[in-house]
Amino acid sequence: MTTLRLHNTLTRGKEDFIPLDPAHVRVYACGPTVYDRIHVGNARPIVVFDVLVRLLRRLYPNVTYVRNITDVDDKIITRAAERGIGIDRLCDDTIECFHEDVAALGALPPDHEPRATEFISDMIDMIQTLIDGGFAYAAEGHVLFSVAAMPAYGALSGRSMEDMIAGARVEVAPYKRDPADFVLWKPSSPDQPGWENPFSDTPGRPGWHIECSAMAKHYLGPTFDIHAGGLDLVFPHHENEIAQSCCAHGTDIMAAYWLHNGYVTMGEEKMSKSVGNILAAHEAIAAHRGETVRAALLAAHYRAPVALSDDALAEARNVLDRLYRAVGDVAVDETAVDAAFLNALADDLNTPAAMARLHELAGAANRGDAGAAAALKSSAAILGLLEQTGDGWARGDSSDDGMSDAEIDAAIEARKQARANRDFGAADRIRDELAAQGILLEDGPEGTVWRRS
C-alpha cells in the first residue's frame, strides 16, 4: 500500500502518516469566519485539504472530515453594524456565497460543517472544566487561559515563553496574570450577541479559539489525526487550541499531525484583507472558471507560496486545455489510477510532481495509449480536476452572451461544405468570423471541433 508522508508542523519534518485508528481517519480543518466572502488566499486551504481528504479516502476505508464555520466574532458584529443588517442575515448570506464559491472550486462538502453558535454550551462546559482544573481564571467578567499552567505551551509555533515576552507587541490587558494569557470568554454589551453563562451574571460570548476545540472534540473526540489550516493560524490560533484541548481533556496531543498551507501572494507580498491586496474567489472564478483557479492553486506545493497572477491563471488554463484534449471522454476507473502519480501525491501532497506525471500520461494518451487516457482521467480525479468531458471543458460556459451552440454548429457545417468544394476563401472567412466571436476551430481526422477562447 502507498505510504502517505506528511510534513508535521509539530516536528518540522516529514513523517510517515500512521493513523491513531486505521479504521477511522479523522481530520479537522479551520473554516471561514463569515463576515465577508472568501478571497483566493482563503480558497487555498479549502482546495489543498480537499485534495488531502480525497487522497485519504483513496487510502483508508473510513475518513471523517470536519470543517467549521465561525459565526460569532467581533468582525461579524462590526460588519453587520456597518451594513445595517442583522448578524444572522450577514452570516446566512455569507455562508450561502461560501458554499457557491467552494463548489465552483471543486471542493467536496465536508462530512460535518458545524457553526460555532450551535456549540456555545459545549464551549461553556469546556471553559468550566479548564477553570476547575486550574488552567483558567475569571477576571473582570472575562475568563482567561493561564499559559503558566501549561509547561508545553508554545511547542507548535516553536517559541518559548521567554521569546514571547521578549518580543511582546501585545497590549496587555490589566486583568491578565501573564501577558500571553488569552481570552476564553468575554462579556457582551446589550447590543452584542451574548449567552447566559456560569462565569458572570451578564451575557457573554466565547473568545476566538475555543470554538474549534469544542467542535473538534464533539465530532472527532479528544484526540484525532490531522488538524489543518493556513500558516497564519499556527500562532496564536492553533497554539491556543492545543492548550485548551489538551488541558481540558488531559491529553498530550490534540491532533497528531498539524498541516499548514503557505500563502497566496500578490507580487512578493502575502494576500490579506488587512493589506487590501485581495482577489475575491468569486471574481477569479467568474473571470477564469473555478477549475482553472483550482489548478493554479495546485500548481505549487501547498507549503510554498503561490502567486495567482493573470499569467499563473493563464498557464493553468493552458494546462487544463492540454490535459482535457488528451483525456477526451474516457470514464473514471478507480483501478486505473497511476502508481507514479499516487506516489508523488502521497509524498506530502506533492501536487506539482503529480501534475508533471499527468502531463506524461497526456503525452502517452496523445500517442494513442488508451490506458494512459484512463489513468490520466482517474488520477486527476484525486486532484478534483478533469471531472467533465474534454468537449464540455472546451465549449465552456454557453450562457455567455454570444453565439449559441446551434449557431456555431450551423457555421461549421457551412464551412465543411465550402471545404468540400475546395472554396478555402469562404471556409477561412467563416473560421475568422467565428474566431472574432471567441470560437476557435480545430480540424481533426474525426471532423471539426470547437472551443471557446
Place this chain on the structure above:
RNA sequence: GGCCCGAUGGCAGAGUGGUUAUGCAGCGGUUUGCAAAACCGUGUACAUCGGUUCAAUUCCGGUUCGGGCCUCCA
C-alpha cells in the same frame, strides 16, 4: 528586538551527493488546403563566499536579498 521560511534555466515549478523532472515560451522538423492541435528533436539553471567530500545545485557555516509570524488574518 525575538523566532521562522525561502533563493533552481526567459517564465512557472519539482527534485537529487555523481546520470541535469514537468509545463509554457523559443528554435528546427513531421502532419495539415491553410491554421489550430498533436507528435519528434533541441538550447539555457541551481543567489554568493567558504567548508566537508573522490565528487555539491543537493550536506554544514557565513553573507546578501526576499518573504512570514510575534496584532485580526487561510
